[in-house]
Structures are given as structure tokens and as C-alpha cells.
Amino acid sequence: xxxxxxxxxxxxxxxxVDDRRTLGFVxxxxxxxxxxxxxxxxxxxxxxxxxxxxxxCEMRCNFDCGTARDLGxxxxxxxxxxxxYNKAIAQAMSVYxxxxxxxxxxxxxxxxxxxxxxxxxxxxxxxxxxxxxxxxCMCVVAGLVVARVLSRAGPRDGFEKSL
Numbered sequence: 001x002x003x004x005x006x007x008x009x010x011x012x013x014x015x016x017v018d019d020r021r022t023l024g025f026v027x028x029x030x031x032x033x034x035x036x037x038x039x040x041x042x043x044x045x046x047x048x049x050x051x052x053x054x055x056x057c058e059m060r061c062n063f064d065c066g067t068a069r070d071l072g073x074x075x076x077x078x079x080x081x082x083x084x085y086n087k088a089i090a091q092a093m094s095v096y097x098x099x100x101x102x103x104x105x106x107x108x109x110x111x112x113x114x115x116x117x118x119x120x121x122x123x124x125x126x127x128x129x130x131x132x133x134x135x136x137c138m139c140v141v142a143g144l145v146v147a148r149v150l151s152r153a154g155p156r157d158g159f160e161k162s163l
Contacts, residue, residue, distance in 0.1 A: 008113040009049075009105070011074040014040035017051040017109070019063035021096045025088035032088050033057035033065055036098065037076075037107065047100040049107055050089060052079055060095075068109040076107035077116050 018038045025032040033056050037049035053065025067073045089100055110116050 007078055007117060009076050009078065009107055011037065011049075011076065012039060013072070013074060015074055017063055017068040017073075019057075019061065019069070021092065021098070022057050022061050022063040023088060023092040023095060024057045024059040025084065025091060027084045027087075031055050031057065031059075032084055033063055034085065034088050034092060034106070035063040035068075036092075047093075047098050047104055049076075049105050050085075050092075050100070051076070051109060052085065052106045053108060066109040067111050070109070070111070073109045073111075075111070075113055076109045077113050079106040079108055081106050 016038055018036045022033065022035040025034070031054065033053045034050045035057075036047040037051050051063065051065060051068050053063075053068075056065035057063045063069075066076075085106060089104065092098060093100055
């Protein structure tokens with residue numbers, strides 16, 4: 001199982017999100033939703049993949065995040081696993097008597113993973129562009145401050161003669 005660096009996962013036909021074991025974990029005013037992804041031939045007690053989303057489920061049912069409910073949905077993109085999702089997984093394991101692998105992957109089911117990846121790139125480039133513009137502005141301001149300070153100090157005797 002080598003999916004730690006993957007961004008898109010294609011599950012086998014018949015794989016589904018077990019929305020009967022949905023958990024809605026309330027944190028910071030949002031509901032983190034998760035439910036185990038179950039393969040037709042795998043034991044349901046050991047969870048290797050969790051479908052996740054925000055504000056798309058009830059506390060213990062109705063997981064409706066992304067395309068997870070679509071018939072035949074087998075394509076997902078990986079999601080970052082943060083401390084709140086770790087708490088949610090621990091709670092789901094306790095509530096439903098599940099076991100989860102330590103390196104269980106969080107995924108969001110999507111119809112078009114290329115569009116999701118393109119959106120991530122667009123957002124990243126926008127952030128980088130904003131950072132560059134802010135850096136340029138700071139450099140211009142710093143340059144103006146230095147020029148003003150140097151102009152008030154007046155010319156130095158040795159400096160003027162050397163030019």
C-alpha cells in the first residue's frame with residue numbers, strides 16, 4: 001500500500017462509503033464528517049481509508065460529501081490529516097468498534113480529480129503572486145525609507161570626494 005504521496009486514488013469497482021458508520025465531529029463551528037471506505041472483499045472492521053468532508057453529514061448518519069453517494073463513485077483525492085481528524089477517527093473507532101490503520105488515508109470522492117488538482121494549482125499560484133507583490137511593495141517602502149534617511153544625513157566629506 002504505497003499511497004502516502006498519492007494525490008488521486010482509484011478504488012476497485014464495488015467499493016463504497018459506509019454511511020451507516022458516519023461520524024460528525026464538531027470542532028471550531030464546523031462539522032468534520034468522516035465515514036469508512038469499504039472494499040467489497042475487505043474486512044469491514046479494519047479501516048484503511050476514510051472518506052471526509054466538512055458540514056456534509058449529520059452526527060451519526062447521512063454522509064453526503066463530494067460524490068461519495070454517487071453510484072459507482074470510485075475516484076478520490078487525498079486529503080491532509082490534521083489533529084482534529086485524528087480525534088474524529090479515534091471517536092469513530094470508539095463509537096462503532098472499528099480499527100483503523102495508523103497510516104489510514106483521508107480521501108474526498110470527486111468526479112473530476114484533474115479539475116480539483118487544477119484548482120489547487122490555481123490557488124497556490126495566486127497565493128505565490130500575492131506574496132511576491134507584497135514583497136515588492138515592502139522592498140519599495142524600505143528603499144524609500146533608506147533614501148530619505150540618507151538624504152537627510154547629507155553628504156559626507158569622504159564620500160563626495162571619492163565620486
